Structure formats: C-alpha cells, structure tokens
Amino acid sequence: MTTPMIIDALTHISPSPDHVIGWGPRFLAEDLIAQMDAPRKVLGEAARIDKAVVFPALGDTVPTSPLSFDQQHQYVLESVGRYPDRLIGGLILHARLWGDGAEESVRRLVRQHNFRMFYIHPSLHKYWLPIKTPSEGEGSRQLLYPIFECARELGIPILIHTGEQPYSVPATVDYVAGQFPDVNIIVAHIGTQGEMFAIESLLVAERNPNVYVETSFAQPHMLIEAVHTIGPDRVVFGSNCPPLEPTEELMGVEEALRLDPPIGMGLPEDGVRKVLGGNSAGLLSLETR
Amino acid sequence: MTEAIIDPHCHIIPHREPVWGWGPRFTVERLIAMMDADYDVMGETKHVEKAVVMTGLGLTAVGHRSLLEAHQYVLESIKKYPDRLYLNPVINPRAWVPNELDLVRQWKDQYNVCMMKLHPSMHNYYLPSYGPYPGEESKKLTYPVFELAKELGLPIMIHMGESPYSIPAQIAPIAETFPDVPILCAHSGANNIPSNALDAILLARTHENVYLGTSWVQMPEVVQMYYAIGPNKIFYESDCSPRAMAPSLRLVTNLHLAAPLGVGASRDDVYKMIGGNVSTLCHIVA
Numbered sequence: 001m002t003t004p005m006i007i008d009a010l011t012h013i014s015p016s017p018d019h020v021i022g023w024g025p026r027f028l029a030e031d032l033i034a035q036m037d038a039p040r041k042v043l044g045e046a047a048r049i050d051k052a053v054v055f056p057a058l059g060d061t062v063p064t065s066p067l068s069f070d071q072q073h074q075y076v077l078e079s080v081g082r083y084p085d086r087l088i089g090g091l092i093l094h095a096r097l098w099g100d101g102a103e104e105s106v107r108r109l110v111r112q113h114n115f116r117m118f119y120i121h122p123s124l125h126k127y128w129l130p131i132k133t134p135s136e137g138e139g140s141r142q143l144l145y146p147i148f149e150c151a152r153e154l155g156i157p158i159l160i161h162t163g164e165q166p167y168s169v170p171a172t173v174d175y176v177a178g179q180f181p182d183v184n185i186i187v188a189h190i191g192t193q194g195e196m197f198a199i200e201s202l203l204v205a206e207r208n209p210n211v212y213v214e215t216s217f218a219q220p221h222m223l224i225e226a227v228h229t230i231g232p233d234r235v236v237f238g239s240n241c242p243p244l245e246p247t248e249e250l251m252g253v254e255e256a257l258r259l260d261p262p263i264g265m266g267l268p269e270d271g272v273r274k275v276l277g278g279n280s281a282g283l284l285s286l287e288t289r
Numbered sequence: 290m291t292e293a294i295i296d297p298h299c300h301i302i303p304h305r306e307p308v309w310g311w312g313p314r315f316t317v318e319r320l321i322a323m324m325d326a327d328y329d330v331m332g333e334t335k336h337v338e339k340a341v342v343m344t345g346l347g348l349t350a351v352g353h354r355s356l357l358e359a360h361q362y363v364l365e366s367i368k369k370y371p372d373r374l375y376l377n378p379v380i381n382p383r384a385w386v387p388n389e390l391d392l393v394r395q396w397k398d399q400y401n402v403c404m405m406k407l408h409p410s411m412h413n414y415y416l417p418s419y420g421p422y423p424g425e426e427s428k429k430l431t432y433p434v435f436e437l438a439k440e441l442g443l444p445i446m447i448h449m450g451e452s453p454y455s456i457p458a459q460i461a462p463i464a465e466t467f468p469d470v471p472i473l474c475a476h477s478g479a480n481n482i483p484s485n486a487l488d489a490i491l492l493a494r495t496h497e498n499v500y501l502g503t504s505w506v507q508m509p510e511v512v513q514m515y516y517a518i519g520p521n522k523i524f525y526e527s528d529c530s531p532r533a534m535a536p537s538l539r540l541v542t543n544l545h546l547a548a549p550l551g552v553g554a555s556r557d558d559v560y561k562m563i564g565g566n567v568s569t570l571c572h573i574v575a
Contacts, residue, residue, distance in 0.1 A: 022509070023549035035550075164484070193507075194484040217483070217507055220532060242549040244508050248539040255533040262311035262531045263323075 004273045006042065007280040008052040008246060009117070009214055010159065010188065010238030015075055020059030020124065023243045029054070029079035032241065033086060040247045042254060042276070043269055049246055050277065052239075053117050053284070054079065055090040058124055063094065069102040077113060088284060089115035090159075094125045095143040103150065110154050116284045118151055118158040119188075120144070122167035129160070129172040130179070148180045157184035157283045159214065162201060163193025170201040177208040184283055185211050186236060190218040190226060198222035202229040209234075212279065216240035216249055220256035224265045227257060232271035236279045250276070290557065293338040293575030294330070295564040296534060297377070297404070298446070298475060298504055298526030300343050303362050308347030308411065315530040317342075317366035321373060323534050330538070330563070331545050331556055337534060338564070338575050341375045342366065343406055349379045350411045356380075356389040367400045375401040375573060377446060381412045382430035390437055397441055403571035404444045404473065405434060409454035416447070416459045417466070424462070435467045444471035444570050449489060450480020450505065457489035464496045471498050471570050473524065476505040477514065486510035490517045500570065503541050503562075504528035512552055515544055520558035524566045538563065 013032050017024025036049035059065075060072045073091065080089045091106055109115040122129055130140045151158050162170040170191035177185050187205065190213045191197030198218060202225060205211040212234040213226055226235050237253055239246040253275060257267040280286075301320050305312030324337035348359040357364075360378060367374045378393055380386065396402050409416055417427040438445050449455045457478035464472050474493065478485030486506050493499040494517050501514055504526045514523055527537040541562050544554040554562075568575050 018549075025548065027549050192483065196481050196483070219505060220536075243512070245539070245543050245546065245550045248508075248536050248543060251533075251539060252536040255535060259533065261313065262306070262315050263529070263533045 003045065003047070005050040005277040005281060006047060006250075007237070007277040007284070008036070008049050008239050008241070009186065009236045009280045010216055011052045011054050011241045012057055013054050013076060013079055014057035014060065016057075018057035018059035020062050021057070021243075027242045029083060029087065033083060035241055035246050036086065038247055040250065042250055043258065043272065051086055051088055051286070053090045053280075054087045055092050055119055058092065058121060061092045061094045061121075062124055063096060063126065069094070069097050069100070070105050073105070073109065077109065080113060080115075084114070088117070089113055090117040090119055091115050092119045092121065093147055095120065095127060095147060096125065098143070098146055103146070106150060107154070110156060116156060118147065118156055119161070120147065120158060121161040123161060123164060126167065128167055130176045131172060132175065144176065148176065148183050151183045152180060155285065157186055157212075159186040159188050161188045162191040162197060163189045163217065164195050170197050170204055173211065174204045174207060177204060177211050181208070181210050183210060186283070187211060187213045188238070189214060189216055189240070190222055192219065192222060193217050198225065202226055205230045205234060212236055212283065214238040215253050215275070216244055220252060220264070223253060223256040227265060227267060227271070227275075232267060232274045233279060235275045236283065237276045290560065290565050291568050291575045292560050293564045293568070294328070294335055294525075294538070295339045295341070295567045295573055295575060296324070296337050296527050296529065297341040297473070297524060297567045297571065298343075298502060299340045299529050300345055301363060301366055302345030302348070306345040306347050307352065308350055309531070311531045317369065317374070320529070321370060323529060324373065326534070328535060328538055330542050331559060339373060339375060339573055341377045341403055341571065343377045343379050346379060346408060346411050349381045349408075356385045356392050364396070364400055371401065375403040375571065377404050377406050378402060379406040379408065380434050382407070382414060382434060383412055386430055387433045390433055393437060394441065402443065403573055404446050405438055406446045406448070407431065407434065408448040409459075410448060410451055413454065415454055417462050418459070419462050431463060435463065435470050438470045439467060442572070444473050446473040446475050448475045448480070449478040450476045450485065451482060455480070457485060457492045460492055460499060461496060464499050468498050471500060473500050473502055473570070475502045475526065476528070477501040477503065477510070479506040479510065483507050483510065487513065490514050493518045493522055500524055500566065502526040504532060504537055506540070508540060508543065511540060511544065515552050515554065520554060520561050521566060523562045525563040
C-alpha cells in the first residue's frame, strides 16, 4: 500500500525579498523543494512533502506594486513548469486588479498551467469581506463576487487570509461562505496570525460545510479544538513557508493531533493523514486528475 | 559554555488541571520521557537535560490551597529527580503574600528553587502601575515577592499574553523598581495575542533586566527578537504541558538556518538561547 501524500497548502516563492511581509533576500523554487525534501520523520516514517501549493510573495501584490498581475505570477509560473510533479500554482488575487485583465490571466493559468487555488488577502489589499451594512457590503460584493463566481466555475478553492483586525477577522467569512455554498473556502491560519480568532474561525466552519481551516501559525490547542469542532475532514496542513519552516509546522500538527492528551488529542493515524494531505488532495482535485 | 538544553517552563500535575482544563494528567514520568526523547538540534540528536517545573497553575488559583498544598506533587517529583528537575514555585500574591512566602526560603536548597513565578491573569491583579491606582495595592502584593527574589538571588518569571493583566508593557514599572532582579517574560506576551510579542521586544530592548521566552511566539516575532535584543536575552521555553517540546525547541534552533527561515545564528548563540542563558540566570549547573 502506498503512503498517502503530504501536501503543503500554503507556500511562497520569490527571487527577490518580500518587501511588505518582510522576508528575504529570496526564496527560490529550489529552496522550497529542499525544504519539502528535508530529512524528517512523520508518523514514525521518513517522509517528504510530496506537493506544495505555491504562491508568489504577498508583497508583490499590494496596491502600490508596480507589477502587473501576470508579472506578479511569472516566477511561480516558471517554477511550476520546472517542477510539475511537486509544485501546484496558486494565484494571489488582488481584487482591485480583477477588472484590469487579471480575470483572463486567471482562467489561462488554471486551464493551461494547472493552477489550483485562489488566495485573497483582505488586510493587504484593503477591503472588507462582504458585510451587511449596505455601503461597505455593496462595495465588497462588487469586488469579490466576480472572484467567487469564477472560482465556482473553475472548481477552485479560495484561501482567505485571516488573523488580524480590521479586515481579516474570520467571522466575516461567514456571510460570503453562505452566499457561495458551492465554493470551498479555506480560512488561513485558523484566524490566528497576529491575534487569536481561532474559535471564531471554527464557528464559521461549523456553520458552513464549505469552509475549511488551514494550520499555519495555529497553536496546538487550537488545532485540537479544530478537529473536535469540525472533525479531521476539513482541516488542511499548510506551512506558510517562508517565513515558517515546514518541518516545525509538520511537527506542531502531528504532535497536537497524534500524541496522547494533554499534549495532543490522540487522533488515529488516518485522521492525521487527512489533515496532512488527504483533504488537500480532494480540494485540489488531485485524486481525479 | 554549556551545550545542555534546559527547559525553564514546564508544568506537571497528577490529575486534570482545574482551570485550564487540560488532562487527564501530566505526570513527572511523562515529562522525563519527553525530556529524554530525541531532538534534532542543528543536525545532532540531543535531549533536554534539565527542566524547571511548576505546578498546574489552577491549583494556585482555585480551591483555596495553601502554597504547600498547591505544590505537593511538584515537591515530591523533584525529590525523585533532583538531578533533572528544578522548582519554580508559583506565587499567588492574593493568597500567600506575605504570610507563606517564607516557605520559598526554606525550599530553596531542599527543592532546587531557581526562580519564582507570577501570573497576573490567573490571580487577578495588575502589576504596579506608574499611577497610584492600582499601583499602591499592586505594590503590596508584588514587592514582597521581588524583595525575596532579590534576597535569594532568583529571577522572577512573569506570565504575559492577554488583556487586561498580562500585557508586556505592564512589566516596565516593576522592572525599573527592581533593576537587579532578572525578569523572565514568559511567552513574550504572545500567549493569546501573538502580536504582543512586539511589545515585549520593546520592553526587553529598553529594560536591561528583562529577558524574553519563546513559548507561543510565532517565528516572525522570534526573528525580530533576535535582531532587537540579541541571543543573550532570549530563552527557549516549551510550556510543556500542554505544549510539546519538539516544535517549541525547533522554533528556536531554526534561528540557525539562513534567511528567510532563520537568521543564520551561530551554534554558540543557539545554545545560549536553548540553555546557556537560563543556566546563568537561574544558576543551573549543566
């Protein structure tokens, strides 16, 4: 029997520094592959990370970036071409660029180059997720609904950054998740990057079967709470490498889920395997490809 | 310099923790097993040689126990493993200051006392403020603990990580009043608010006697910490249990990696952070 894949749902590569998030001087596709192949044991066996969803540097996508959407994704495009069996392209969608030609590029990258995930970042790109106050809500719907409609048409999940005030509070995912029940949404970091919104993330996921949570930055007790709240089928491993190191992130997930209480929750191995890769394989439609 | 790994932040309890709720237990034997597990430290297999243990915090907050009753299991455990374990008595100032503090003086040599712990959130008090309210009341609660620490040459570890009692900047006034008492800022303020670590970094940068612990801190803030205050003021801590030691240790040893994952810290500097600094501050010979 073959060992199920480990899939990292959130990584970045860039040949230059990320001047906004702050890491550098570069993190090449080869650096990422080296991290994926670093010596480590997972569930008692030597294990590499089989595949990673790879996004450009977030800093290249800010509203003041001089780069076009295609330029922002050029290095990722070249890299997935070099490592098609290991890297899966991800698209960071600055919603304000959607009408400036990004939509056409998105469709091309998905259909011709197998890009498989959207990533939106309300904090970085400065908008509210759709809320019910008419003016703010309407502006947000105009920005984001075309992206969600495109994701639905292409069968692509949307990763949403969460973890700080005011734009990236996970409770605000609830409304759009209900409006697009057939679009899979991944709440990045379980809402815990700068502040701790894990419980809010899980309330949203509990209410919306199309909502998943991603593990990077999340503390062990919140990973445990996640699986107790929504089960192991909608929790996906992500490292957020760089700046985080995949082995440390894998250790954190494995120990939180696998070890006996109070360190972990004693989840059986098949549940851990789902979190480490099985769930992402489904979200990325890898099983049927 | 020592290349021993010292974990200065552990908790053991023979039953469910009554406030945090974790359980069913975390015995000293399980802690020792975790210390003896294999850890990859910069390419070498290492073990955690010494640990500083605290009781389950809830025992100090609810149930009206005496200082002795709250520490019974920890004291027995240190008697069993005197070469591996050191004691960090958790002081509830509302319950035990000043009447029971003398016990710490008695325990110092008998039970390897190497620091004392304050937990403003668990015990519901503000650290002394610059203003009179709640400053004066807080001084009555906390100054006796600091005076004892000064007398015994012990550092004080202070929990930090949430509003309203445990925001790192609140340490500043008492750090200035007792400049010769080293203060170990547990979790660097990141326990429940990760970005509070930036506040702790400023505190440590401006207060010579403040040191920063790494449990619950996220890697971007650990990197900032390294550049802001250097390896001599950072200490690895796991908060085991409920945290595991492996990822907590890896977080700090990853500083050895080149950017952007680490900062290229030297092997010596990493060993300072995972044992050397605590060895010096707490007089732990390893």
